[in-house]
Amino acid sequence: MIIAILVTFFTLLFLGMPIAFTIGLVSMGALLFSGVSLEILIQRMFAGVNNFSYLALPLFILAGNIMGKGGLTKRLMALADAIVGRFAGGLGMTAVVTSAFFGAVSGSTVATTYAVGSVIVPRMKEQRYSNSFIASIIGPAGVLGLIIPPSITMVILGITANISIGKLFIAGFLPGLLLTIAFCIYVSYMSKKQGYGVVETRKLSGKEFWKVCKEAFFPLMSPIFILGGIFSGLVTATEAAVIAVVYGFILSLFYKELNMRVFKDIMANSAVTSAIILIIISFANAFTYVLTANRIPAMISEFFLKMAHTPLQFLLIVSVILLVLGTLTEVTSLIILLSPIFMPIALSYGIDPIHFGMVLIMNFALANITPPVGLSLIAGCSITDRKMGIENTFPYVLHVIGIVAFVVLIIIFVPSISTALPNLFSKG
């Protein structure tokens, strides 16, 4: 039965069937085979989304979408440019730092790549950065949107693995900073070596710098509101999302970048984006029933107990599993299917749930950029050149994957990077 489930699952998945329907169909088949009424399928699907806390998901997606289309990117880029633009490979670093800023106002990976890429890629081409380098930077830099709070991926992880979303947000701050710095060092080194971005390096006068800071002030107030609200315990993560929606809406009215038509499109796109995640959660709840009936979570747990004797070994094995699955499948469904199974095992090893959550998040970031199936890398290619394939990103993408993998290891070995800030704020 287990083998039949796995074989059918991967066959349908690799034949291009949407992941939600693959999960649904496999569940349906397994229920039929074990002679359970299919009413169970509908009931489990229903129960899977009949949850009040899930409304955080559409709200964060909406907030991120409004921020993305509201003309904030240009202002954030100007600030990033003013800070790192003067150094060797300045524009490349600007791309990284803008992505980090954008990650702090939006919670999305691909949207970060598209929003930042659409403004900065043409300029990078002018300054003779090679296409393969641009795609290898602008795509992976998008995962900063996933690590730096707010983060839609963290919202999904929070609701499926039952971890505090607010604490995950706070925990993502330092790892995000670490990865931003690592990316910048790499970009600077590589640009110097390859002679990228030497056409112009600009230094701003004090007056110009002040103007740029003023322009970026209101966009950057958004993360301060969101995170400040959550850190201080004044509002829940969900409520913070609504504040971000309202703030982003007012801001874009102020910048005159939104009209009613665009706004309607944003609402509809956010609704559908939420639905494609919620339907995976819904079908996955039926799938969990099938898995549990076949004792699969228990077997996974036994496997770990046999293989891993220390928490560290457990985290490393989980990372290897996610690395392999991450190259082949899409990340959101991995979170929804695997984190509820892994979480109790991690707790039995005595691992801090926030630390474990952060290790998962970093692995998902890595899975987003590993070819052949990496959403962020694909986005990076398509924004650089419509006809560009992921095979054209070598060798740079391998360096970037190495950097992210290295940061994943740091996060695994040094739990305090993830837990220090959440502990600090939960005491106060």
Place this chain on the structure above:
Amino acid sequence: MLSNITSWIVKVITALCILVITGLTLIVFVQVFSRFIKYSLPGTEELARLLVIWLTFLGTSLAIHEKMHLGVRYFVGLANVKFQKIIDRVIYAVTIGMFAVIAVYGFKLTMATMNTTSSTLQLPMGLFYIVIPISAIFSIYFIILNIIDPDPSHQGEASL
């Protein structure tokens, strides 16, 4: 004729989705506000659950039309175009079968729960369930459209 019906259906579902997401925003907004004036509105939690369920299933149908569902297209992309077309049709056919089953059993469950009411708002529980068979039928309709007219340029982008 067919395209008129389609665009009308898409318009209605889109409008409903926009309505739902606006409703969710308002609910949380009201919740924050009511905490400040220390008066809690009953039933907001239940209403939010109803809206999330409707959003899930209506949005799923719409995502089929916009071709936005997440999947792994890489390996099929390696095959030649003719073979891809055959695979796509098989997948579509199987998916239609799945939604047909969901429609039938979803409808049964809706009928069975019409007479029970929800705890705070006293809404018939069938109202929570009915979106499942409705969306299944729309999904089948959109999949059939995709089979008749597989337009590869029409590809929506999820903002994940």
